[in-house]
Amino acid sequence: MPSGARSKTWRARVAALPALAPTLTVALTLAGLLVAVETPSAHHPIPAKFDDTQPVTLTGVVTLVDWRNPHVHVFVNVRGGGNGGNGGNAGNVGNVVNWAVELESPIELRRHGWAHDDVQPGDEVSVQGIAARDGSRQVWARSMVLSGTGRAVFHIVPEAPRAPLASRPTPRWPDGQPRLGPLPGGVQGYWADPSSTVLAQQGIDVQMDRWGLLGNIADASRVAPLQPWARALYEVRQRRFLQDDPTYLNCKPEGGPRKFQSPYGVQFVEDRERQRIFVLIGGSNSNFQIIYLDGRSQVGQVGGDDDNPLYFGRSVAQWEGDTLVVDTRGFNEDFWFTNGGLPHTNQLHLIERFTRSNFDTLRYDVTIDDPGAYTRSWSSGWNLRWIAGEDLPRHLCQDNRP
Numbered sequence: 001m002p003s004g005a006r007s008k009t010w011r012a013r014v015a016a017l018p019a020l021a022p023t024l025t026v027a028l029t030l031a032g033l034l035v036a037v038e039t040p041s042a043h044h045p046i047p048a049k050f051d052d053t054q055p056v057t058l059t060g061v062v063t064l065v066d067w068r069n070p071h072v073h074v075f076v077n078v079r080g081g082g083n084g085g086n087g088g089n090a091g092n093v094g095n096v097v098n099w100a101v102e103l104e105s106p107i108e109l110r111r112h113g114w115a116h117d118d119v120q121p122g123d124e125v126s127v128q129g130i131a132a133r134d135g136s137r138q139v140w141a142r143s144m145v146l147s148g149t150g151r152a153v154f155h156i157v158p159e160a161p162r163a164p165l166a167s168r169p170t171p172r173w174p175d176g177q178p179r180l181g182p183l184p185g186g187v188q189g190y191w192a193d194p195s196s197t198v199l200a201q202q203g204i205d206v207q208m209d210r211w212g213l214l215g216n217i218a219d220a221s222r223v224a225p226l227q228p229w230a231r232a233l234y235e236v237r238q239r240r241f242l243q244d245d246p247t248y249l250n251c252k253p254e255g256g257p258r259k260f261q262s263p264y265g266v267q268f269v270e271d272r273e274r275q276r277i278f279v280l281i282g283g284s285n286s287n288f289q290i291i292y293l294d295g296r297s298q299v300g301q302v303g304g305d306d307d308n309p310l311y312f313g314r315s316v317a318q319w320e321g322d323t324l325v326v327d328t329r330g331f332n333e334d335f336w337f338t339n340g341g342l343p344h345t346n347q348l349h350l351i352e353r354f355t356r357s358n359f360d361t362l363r364y365d366v367t368i369d370d371p372g373a374y375t376r377s378w379s380s381g382w383n384l385r386w387i388a389g390e391d392l393p394r395h396l397c398q399d400n401r402p
Contacts, residue, residue, distance in 0.1 A: 293319075313350070331348045
């Protein structure tokens, strides 16, 4: 929900929770470096909220397991406060404070076999992670272990992209046109596991992490042909570790190419009778985009949204051989159109090409034309994999917290 609709911020929740017995003495340190463990793509960039140069180790008793989107939180009572964030007085071993331990989304945890009751109030846990940038009593968990059994819980091992079931040809409609979904009566599925989760002009090798953070800020001008103002804004967003991401702050939809960078994927529903395609978006509050193939112009409905720019723009399309070519204009400026925070204006114009080269591979190519932010048009692209036998994950942004 939007930030204005929340009754309490996450930080306020942490402060308001009572320190419930039983509690244990806690060891809390911000010295030494933890071994960096890669985690799956999360709802927001972890560096936006947490500082991986500030490791934390704590031990305490669970008071609450909050199993909700966008991330699961486990609240832990800590005795002794410690010297991290607002933990309390380091020298007062009797002082009890409550920490919020943040983990992956319920979708990711369930996918790896975890359930909400695998950790329960009263359990003693040891946590290793990294501290919140704002100094609050929050930690991103890189490991959580039940003290009584030594069992690691809510642990996720990064997976390689799922392999196709078999080598299969592109599925087609009776008229020979490629299908973007499953065979009729066949196993359901959706498109995910993008081969790239960042957007950069083709032919340019720039080091970025999976959230779009640059390895070297000096490479900003190489990512795309940015106008000076747009490059300056891009660099500010990068230096702030993507903290200003509207999706992270206010659950804004992921329009443009970004929806094809999501770990939760997309699903195409082809309504051939009405000459339209619904693009259902996982991880985006059950949002969807409509692509029209009926020859209409790119304008809204008179008396409705005819002059209203949209998060997903207005899309019209046609088939060129085995490739669906989608033309989209009419975007607003209230979202980030890609991971990493490349700017755009309401002049953004996308040409997207979807080619299903075989049953399990969808090629996505995009040309970006935005004379308000870039000096010329530019292109990028990547592949998505067919995830068979699963329905599109439903990820509602229930309570984003700064």
